[in-house]
Amino acid sequence: xxxxxxxxxxxxxxxxxxxxxxxxxxxxxxxxxxxxxxxxxxxxxxxxxxxxxxxxxxxxxxxxxxxxxxxxxxxxxxxxxxxxxxxxxxxxxxxxxxxxxxxxxxxxxxxxxxxxxxxxxxxxxxxxxxxxxxxxxxxxxxxxxxxx
Numbered sequence: 001x002x003x004x005x006x007x008x009x010x011x012x013x014x015x016x017x018x019x020x021x022x023x024x025x026x027x028x029x030x031x032x033x034x035x036x037x038x039x040x041x042x043x044x045x046x047x048x049x050x051x052x053x054x055x056x057x058x059x060x061x062x063x064x065x066x067x068x069x070x071x072x073x074x075x076x077x078x079x080x081x082x083x084x085x086x087x088x089x090x091x092x093x094x095x096x097x098x099x100x101x102x103x104x105x106x107x108x109x110x111x112x113x114x115x116x117x118x119x120x121x122x123x124x125x126x127x128x129x130x131x132x133x134x135x136x137x138x139x140x141x142x143x144x145x146x147x148x
Contacts, residue, residue, distance in 0.1 A: 029096060057088050
């Protein structure tokens, strides 16, 4: 029975010259990408922008998915808002998916923009102070690994 269109049952072969082309499509989970992270123990979902992705885990700036609508209303109404900067260890990550539209259904980013008029990347970007904390933690982690 042939596979229906859209099923990815075959792997395309790429030549070494393909490396320059399409590099973005091969590494979609880069800092700045807006994602939905599904976590286990306890089960929760988080919408946010990737700050860092490492073998140890995922750093995000965002909100729990259950708070998404409240966040959009707060931002629309001009209330102060600071995205949570969080780290999830790899053993808690069940799934991470890009926040993309699904057919006629808009992505959360598109819904956020439609409700607030603000790009999600602007709302989710951590303040300079929070960004330095994440960078310092990454540096300390890297330094301790080098000493080991």
